[in-house]
Amino acid sequence: MKNPASIQMPVGQTKTAAARSKRLFRSQMTSRVILIIGSLLFITPLFWMVSTALKEAEELGVFPPTLIPLHWRFDNFSQAIQTFPFLRYAWNTFVITVFSTIGAVVSNLFIAYGFSRIQWRGRDVIFGIVVATIFVPFPVTLIPLFIIFAKLHWINTFLPLIVPSFFGNAFYIFLLRQFLLQIPLEISEAARIDGANEMQILRYLILPLARPALAVVAIFAAIAAWNNFLGPLIYLQDESQYTLSIGLQMFRSEHDVQFNLLMAASTLVVLPVIVIFLAFQKAFIENITIGSIR
Amino acid sequence: MTKKEWNNVFLGLLFISPWIVGFLVFLVYPIVSSAYMSLTEFSGFGDMTFIGTNNYQQMFNDSLFWTSLYNTLYYTILAVPVGAIIAIVLALAMNQKLVEIPIYRAALYLPSVLPVYAVSFIFIWLLNPRYGLVNLAMSAVGLPSINWFGDPAWAKLAIVMLAQLGAGQYALIFLAGLRGIPQTLYDAAEIDGASSLRKFWHITLPLLTPVILYDVIVGLGLGLQVFEQAYITTNGGPVDSTLFYVFYLYNNAFRYGQMGYAAAMSWFLFVISLLLALLVFWSSKRWVNYEVVA
Numbered sequence: 001m002k003n004p005a006s007i008q009m010p011v012g013q014t015k016t017a018a019a020r021s022k023r024l025f026r027s028q029m030t031s032r033v034i035l036i037i038g039s040l041l042f043i044t045p046l047f048w049m050v051s052t053a054l055k056e057a058e059e060l061g062v063f064p065p066t067l068i069p070l071h072w073r074f075d076n077f078s079q080a081i082q083t084f085p086f087l088r089y090a091w092n093t094f095v096i097t098v099f100s101t102i103g104a105v106v107s108n109l110f111i112a113y114g115f116s117r118i119q120w121r122g123r124d125v126i127f128g129i130v131v132a133t134i135f136v137p138f139p140v141t142l143i144p145l146f147i148i149f150a151k152l153h154w155i156n157t158f159l160p161l162i163v164p165s166f167f168g169n170a171f172y173i174f175l176l177r178q179f180l181l182q183i184p185l186e187i188s189e190a191a192r193i194d195g196a197n198e199m200q201i202l203r204y205l206i207l208p209l210a211r212p213a214l215a216v217v218a219i220f221a222a223i224a225a226w227n228n229f230l231g232p233l234i235y236l237q238d239e240s241q242y243t244l245s246i247g248l249q250m251f252r253s254e255h256d257v258q259f260n261l262l263m264a265a266s267t268l269v270v271l272p273v274i275v276i277f278l279a280f281q282k283a284f285i286e287n288i289t290i291g292s293i294r
Numbered sequence: 295m296t297k298k299e300w301n302n303v304f305l306g307l308l309f310i311s312p313w314i315v316g317f318l319v320f321l322v323y324p325i326v327s328s329a330y331m332s333l334t335e336f337s338g339f340g341d342m343t344f345i346g347t348n349n350y351q352q353m354f355n356d357s358l359f360w361t362s363l364y365n366t367l368y369y370t371i372l373a374v375p376v377g378a379i380i381a382i383v384l385a386l387a388m389n390q391k392l393v394e395i396p397i398y399r400a401a402l403y404l405p406s407v408l409p410v411y412a413v414s415f416i417f418i419w420l421l422n423p424r425y426g427l428v429n430l431a432m433s434a435v436g437l438p439s440i441n442w443f444g445d446p447a448w449a450k451l452a453i454v455m456l457a458q459l460g461a462g463q464y465a466l467i468f469l470a471g472l473r474g475i476p477q478t479l480y481d482a483a484e485i486d487g488a489s490s491l492r493k494f495w496h497i498t499l500p501l502l503t504p505v506i507l508y509d510v511i512v513g514l515g516l517g518l519q520v521f522e523q524a525y526i527t528t529n530g531g532p533v534d535s536t537l538f539y540v541f542y543l544y545n546n547a548f549r550y551g552q553m554g555y556a557a558a559m560s561w562f563l564f565v566i567s568l569l570l571a572l573l574v575f576w577s578s579k580r581w582v583n584y585e586v587v588a
Contacts (some may be wrong), residue, residue: 042405
């Protein structure tokens with residue numbers, strides 16, 4: 001029985017079924033073509049980055065440009081690390097990333113717990129305010145924040161880039177709350193009857209269950225910190241404190257850097273992000289769709 | 295309220311207390327403070343001198359202010375719809391049952407998580423008038439070479455193009471929206487003999503409008519804040535053609551020592567963003583379909 005429907009159907013109907021499968025085939029092929037072209041276009045910048053990173057300096061001036069390097073210069077990477085103060089920038093970026101990720105995971109877990117696992121009057125109104133804060137454009141707070149941190153003598157330290165992450169982030173609160181609401185409240189009630197306090201419930205019941213959502217927050221916070229440009233640009237002024245983002249940019253604007261070395265350095269910057277992306281693709285995609293829930 | 299209810303309010307507030315502190319210190323105080331600062335002459339150091347609405351008057355007479363506003367609106371009005379169309383096309387294509395979808399999804403989404411500054415470095419070389427890949431491809435099909443970042447007529451378009459690398463992220467949100475459309479609607483249309491185009495126009499598009507609204511609101515906010523790409527690729531030039539609003543604001547605050555003026559600019563941006571968002575929400579009553587809950 002290849003197609004059970006066609007057995008009972010009159011001749012005319014079979015034709016439509018054939019036409020339908022033909023149409024399905026055609027629309028699948030159209031989609032395939034669009035997606036292949038689209039994927040190639042989206043990957044082109046990365047391809048060009050790696051290809052340029054491997055070229056010899058002389059090959060950069062060849063016209064028309066070569067797609068694949070004529071001579072693969074893997075030592076461009078070690079040269080880039082020596083040309084830029086790459087390791088220092090990388091270390092600074094790493095320190096900021098680690099601490100702001102810890103801040104994001106810890107603070108948002110507590111906050112989201114308060115917004116989801118405890119029922120209290122006024123909770124949902126305040127949560128509305130949390131969501132509303134997403135709509136405040138960052139430039140409005142930019143200058144006063146700078147003044148606050150300047151008064152605290154925190155300019156040229158990592159603190160302005162780390163400390164705020166310990167005070168919650170509307171997106172992560174939203175995401176974690178959504179997740180914590182799915183855990184039945186009865187679990188908490190049963191524990192309360194057994195005499196557990198909220199801290200114990202959070203530590204022993206909710207934390208183990210919330211791991212997947214916390215992982216998503218950790219990944220996003222880490223990538224946001226690693227990629228951050230404006231924050232370091234404003235708060236870090238001493239070259240020894242620079243992160244990769246402003247370090248590479250400042251170095252590039254002050255010295256005449258060969259583009260193959262800049263691309264080699266960029267490849268090294270992007271590599272951890274790509275590895276994390278490929279390893280946690282599922283987490284990325286789930287988070288993206290949570291954003292669309294109205 | 296009973297004693298237990300009071301206790302719960304106390305507990306809830308305790309858990310969200312990091313957010314409350316962050317909200318007051320990093321958001322409410324800065325917003326109020328920048329409102330006051332916008333009425334003063336302030337270099338960032340020393341005292342603020344109250345000058346009333348002078349900054350605002352100066353702003354409206356400042357031709358660079360208008361240039362930066364124009365550039366930003368130009369960018370936003372172009373980048374948001376183009377991005378939405380690309381994302382919808384990719385989402386429609388990904389909504390087919392193809393075995394290799396995960397590959398396309400990874401390729402299309404990956405560029406959205408890469409640091410903007412690194413992508414900007416790549417684009418400088420990708421769009422190089424002589425040695426760039428884009429002009430190589432264009433000359434292959436007989437198009438003239440374009441000095442993308444060096445020509446005021448093209449520089450904004452180059453940055454719009456760069457922004458499209460983020461479209462994969464929105465494509466996934468649209469895809470989630472597409473998957474939420476009940477198949478029965480298409481089956482019913484099929485029986486009535488509707489063409490693919492009619493189905494798209496009368497079922498898919500109306501039911502995607504809530505996601506389109508989300509995309510427009512988010513895109514609007516991000517578009518008005520465009521900064522980093524221009525800082526790296528063009529430094530605002532050529533002839534101020536990519537001097538975007540936040541870039542000019544940044545220059546005033548951190549390069550020209552006109553913090554009061556920059557604060558006035560930030561408040562004006564705040565008001566514009568709110569008005570545009572309200573306008574979109576208000577108009578959405580006419581074009582967003584909430585009848586079938588996806």
